[in-house]
Amino acid sequence: REIIPENHPRKESLLIREKIVEAMEKGVVVPQGLIAHGRGECFDYLIGEKTQFFAEKAIEAAAAMLLLAKYPVISVNGNMAALVADDIVKLAELTNSKIEVNLFYRNEYREKAIAEILYRANAKNVLGVGEDASLTIPELFSQRRKVSPNGIYKADVVLLGLEDGDRTEALVKMGKKVIAIDINPLSRTSMTATVTIVDNIIRAMPRLIQKVMEFKSKPNEELMKILSNYDNKSVLRESIVFIANRLTQLSFSL
Ligand code: ATP
Numbered sequence: 001r002e003i004i005p006e007n008h009p010r011k012e013s014l015l016i017r018e019k020i021v022e023a024m025e026k027g028v029v030v031p032q033g034l035i036a037h038g039r040g041e042c043f044d045y046l047i048g049e050k051t052q053f054f055a056e057k058a059i060e061a062a063a064a065m066l067l068l069a070k071y072p073v074i075s076v077n078g079n080m081a082a083l084v085a086d087d088i089v090k091l092a093e094l095t096n097s098k099i100e101v102n103l104f105y106r107n108e109y110r111e112k113a114i115a116e117i118l119y120r121a122n123a124k125n126v127l128g129v130g131e132d133a134s135l136t137i138p139e140l141f142s143q144r145r146k147v148s149p150n151g152i153y154k155a156d157v158v159l160l161g162l163e164d165g166d167r168t169e170a171l172v173k174m175g176k177k178v179i180a181i182d183i184n185p186l187s188r189t190s191m192t193a194t195v196t197i198v199d200n201i202i203r204a205m206p207r208l209i210q211k212v213m214e215f216k217s218k219p220n221e222e223l224m225k226i227l228s229n230y231d232n233k234s235v236l237r238e239s240i241v242f243i244a245n246r247l248t249q250l251s252f253s254l
C-alpha cells in the first residue's frame with residue numbers, strides 16, 4: 001500500500017480513497033462505486049472541498065423534513081456504508097428513521113456485508129437484506145428494484161446518497177420526498193430530488209446530524225416554515241453559479 005506523506009495537500013482525500021478501495025476488496029463496494037467516487041472527487045475540487053452556503057441551506061431543509069416525516073428511511077449503499085456508517089446510525093436514531101440496504105447491483109453477500117457494517121456501528125435493525133426486500137417498485141431503466149415493505153416502500157421521506165438518477169426519479173414518482181446527498185449538482189439525482197445537498201457526504205452527514213439536534217426542540221410550525229421557504233431549484237442554481245464564478249476567479253489568479 002502506498003504511504004501518504006503527512007504534508008500531502010490532498011491527504012484527507014487520499015485517505016478516503018483508501019477506505020473505498022479497502023471496502024471494494026472486502027466486497028462491500030463494487031468497481032462501479034469506485035468510478036462514482038472519482039466523479040465525486042472531481043466535483044469536490046470544483047466546490048472548493050468545503051461545505052458551501054447552498055449545502056448549508058439544503059441541510060437545514062433536510063433536517064426539518066426528517067423531523068417532520070411520519071416514516072423516514074435512510075437508504076444505504078456500499079459507498080455510504082464504507083464512508084459514513086456511524087453517522088447513518090446516529091442520524092437514524094435522532095430522527096427515528098429506518099435503515100434499509102438498497103443496492104443498484106443487488107447481491108445477497110454484499111447486502112449482508114453492508115448490514116454487518118451497520119450493525120457494528122450499533123444499528124438496531126437493518127432492512128432490505130435478502131428476503132426482506134420482497135416488494136418491487138417500478139423503475140424505468142435499471143432492473144426493477146426490490147425494497148422492504150417496512151422500509152422504502154412505506155416511507156414518506158427517503159434520504160439517499162450517491163444514487164442513480166433513474167432510481168431517484170422512481171421514488172419521486174411514487175410520491176416520496178427525497179433528500180439526496182450528491183456533490184454533482186448536474187446529476188439527474190440532484191435535479192429530481194426534493195432537497196439536494198450538494199456536498200461531500202463525508203462533510204454533509206455530521207452537519208446534518210448537528211442540525212437535527214439543533215432543530216429537535218423547535219415546534220413543528222417553525223420546521224414547516226423552514227421547509228416552505230426552501231426552494232431546491234434556486235439552491236441548485238446557486239451551486240452551479242458558485243462553481244462558475246469560482247472557476248473564473250481561479251483562472252484570473254494564475
Ligand atoms: P445520475 O444517474 O444521477 O445522473 P451519475 O450516473 O453520474 O448520476 P451515479 O454514478 O449513478 O451518478 O451516482 C454517483 C453520484 O454520487 C455522482 O453524481 C457523484 O458525483 C456523487 N458522489 C460521489 N462521491 C460522492 C461523495 N463522497 N459525496 C457526495 N456525492 C458523491
Ligand code: MG
Pocket residue numbers: 163164165166
Ligand atoms: Mg447514473
